[in-house]
Amino acid sequence: MPTLVLGNIVAVHDQAGLDEYRRRVMSTVEPFGGRFFLRGAEIDVLEGDWRPGHVSVLEFPSADHARRWYRSPAYQELVEVRSGVDLELVVFDGEGDRA
Incomplete structure (x- = not known):
């Protein structure tokens, strides 16, 4: 069962650092079988007070x-x-549909 890693950027105090991180991050993800499931998705909070910034989700084996x-x-x-x-x-490690 794949594992998901959710990343939420809350605040950026160093844009140049973030730009370099974005340029280089895939080279660290791929050796572990990871990929971006989504990157910078539009978010519609249906319930609650969650105020996401820029959200990305990685998928690993x-x-x-x-x-x-x-x-x-x-x-x-x-x-x-x-x-x-x-x-x-945050790492999400679950079994999917348990019905």
């Missing part, structure tokens, strides 16, 4: 792949590059 990507030296280097960006990053 497993939670292990997603966590190894996040902890990889290549991605951790990019975490430093985007230090001027307030980002929420």
Whole structure:
């Protein structure tokens, strides 16, 4: 079952850092079997007070792949590059429809 990683950019304090991060992030994702499921989607909040900024969703073959990507030296280097960006990053590891 694929695992999803949701990223929500809350605030940007360093646009140049964010631009460099965006240029380089795919090179860190692909070695772990990841891909962007969606990037910068329009969002319609149907219930609640969630106020998303710029949302992207990555898909990985497993939670292990997603966590190894996040902890990889290549991605951790990019975490430093985007230090001027307030980002929420969440892993969703589930079994899909359990009916």
